[in-house]
Amino acid sequence: MEHISMSIEDGIAVITLDRPDKLNAFTTTMENELIEAFDSTDANDAVRAVILTGAGRAFCAGADLSSGAETFSEWSAESNGTDADGDDLRRDGGGRVVLRMFDSLKPIIAAINGPAVGVGITMTLAADFRLAADDAKMGFVFNRRGLVPESCSSWLLPKLVPLQRALDWIYSGRIFTATEAFSAGLVYRLHSREDLLGEATALAHSLTRDSAPVSVALSRQMIWRMLGVEHPMVAHRVESIGINARGAQADVREGVAAFLEKREAVFPDRCSDAMPDLFSSHLPRPRW
Numbered sequence: 001m002e003h004i005s006m007s008i009e010d011g012i013a014v015i016t017l018d019r020p021d022k023l024n025a026f027t028t029t030m031e032n033e034l035i036e037a038f039d040s041t042d043a044n045d046a047v048r049a050v051i052l053t054g055a056g057r058a059f060c061a062g063a064d065l066s067s068g069a070e071t072f073s074e075w076s077a078e079s080n081g082t083d084a085d086g087d088d089l090r091r092d093g094g095g096r097v098v099l100r101m102f103d104s105l106k107p108i109i110a111a112i113n114g115p116a117v118g119v120g121i122t123m124t125l126a127a128d129f130r131l132a133a134d135d136a137k138m139g140f141v142f143n144r145r146g147l148v149p150e151s152c153s154s155w156l157l158p159k160l161v162p163l164q165r166a167l168d169w170i171y172s173g174r175i176f177t178a179t180e181a182f183s184a185g186l187v188y189r190l191h192s193r194e195d196l197l198g199e200a201t202a203l204a205h206s207l208t209r210d211s212a213p214v215s216v217a218l219s220r221q222m223i224w225r226m227l228g229v230e231h232p233m234v235a236h237r238v239e240s241i242g243i244n245a246r247g248a249q250a251d252v253r254e255g256v257a258a259f260l261e262k263r264e265a266v267f268p269d270r271c272s273d274a275m276p277d278l279f280s281s282h283l284p285r286p287r288w
Contacts, residue, residue, distance in 0.1 A: 003030040005055075006037050011048040012204045013041045013106075014197070020056025025064035026119045031093035034123075035100045042105045045270045048213060049204035050104065052127060053111040053197060062118025062141065094119040094151030101126035102152075102224055105217035105271050107207050111200040113193060117141050117175065122151035125160060128220065130186060131200050132178040133193040138186075144173035159227055161186050212251045212267040214274050218242055225283055238278050245276035 005018045015037050017024035041047045054060055101108055101123075110124035112132040117139040124130050132138075140157075142149050149157070149170055157166045161184045169176065181187040191199045208216060222242065226235050246252055251269040258265035 001033045001037070003027055004033045004037060006040070008044070008047060010205075011046060011208065012051060012201055013037075013044075013047045013049070014051045014053065014201075015041075017052075017054045017060050020054075020058070022064065022066075023058035023061035023115065024054045024056070024120070025061050025066075026094065026123075027064045028093060031097055034097045038100045038104055042103075043272065045213070045272050047106055048208035048216075049107045049109065051109045051111050051197070051200045051204060052124070053200070054113050054116075056114075058114040058120075059110075059112045059116040059136070060118075060120030060123070061115055062120050092150045094123055097123055098126040098151045098156070104220070105275075107204070107216065107220060109200045109204055111196050112136050112138070112178070112187070113196055118145075119151055122149070122153040122156075125151065125153055125156040129188045129203060130181075131189050131191060131196060131203070132181060132187045133196050134178055134190040135193065136178040137175050138178065138181055139173065139175040140169045141173045141175070143171060155228075210264070212255065212265070212269065213271055214249070214251060214267075214269045215246065217271050217275060218246070218278060221279065225279060229283070234282055237282055241278045242276070245278065249274060249276075 001018075003017070003019050005016045007014050007016075015034070017026075017030065019025060019027075019030070038050070041050050107129075108127040110127035110130045112121075112124060112130060113136070114133060115137050116124065116132075117137075118141050121138045121140060140149065140153065148154075153170075157170070160166075165184045168174075178187060178190055182190050189199065189203075222235075222238060226238070229235065249269055251267045251274075254267055255265050
């Protein structure tokens with residue numbers, strides 16, 4: 001990989017945006033490599049959780065603007081897909097990454113180690129948790145560049161923070177502190193820059209150490225996908241399918257036996273071959 005790196009240790013994959021000399025500015029290469037990395041972590045049963053962070057002093061300074069004023073006109077001239085109506089469009093690269101993260105089978109923790117602006121903050125909205133260095137700065141700067149929100153942030157951000165705070169950040173495009181992000185609920189915890197990755201790793205282990213991998217994967221998908229449904233009956237139906245499907249699998253027998261025998265469970269099911277389909281008949285995927 002050219003613009004990111006990845007390591008796996010003790011069940012935790014760390015994906016690092018790795019252009020420190022460019023403050024990890026986002027590129028098409030980075031976009032494609034991130035999608036490939038999340039494909040890899042989903043396919044690897046040894047990976048229980050993923051941490052996304054940045055190399056050097058920044059998390060991500062936003063889109064790479066090295067082409068100058070013509071950056072986005074050149075970008076939009078390159079069609080990379082069609083929409084549901086068959087129109088040629090240059091699909092938003094940050095959105096492609098976020099949609100891949102949305103589908104992840106493994107919990108994702110964004111460890112925001114420094115400045116995170118533009119796509120550098122919107123890509124983190126599909127993470128389950130955002131931890132930030134206490135001196136980090138953030139900004140949804142699109143309106144100040146004549147752009148609009150991207151990376152599915154117009155859908156995600158108002159679900160994570162109060163609407164008026166989301167509108168303040170989006171309309172003004174102002175830079176704000178990690179402390180403000182924490183107060184608004186965008187950031188889960190603040191840590192010193194030196195402790196951030198260790199704290200993210202500790203959180204990753206605490207989320208997954210005692211839980212069945214297939215159950216974590218299904219639970220993640222259930223929570224995220226239910227954000228947009230129109231009635232709790234959809235959740236009831238999906239949950240009923242899940243209880244029926246998992247109840248017949250080996251993990252449940254092991255989980256109950258371990259509880260009764262007062263020992264740690266050793267769950268046999270794996271995401272690669274034991275994932276029941278809870279969603280296809282109730283939440284069809286959008287065409288695009």
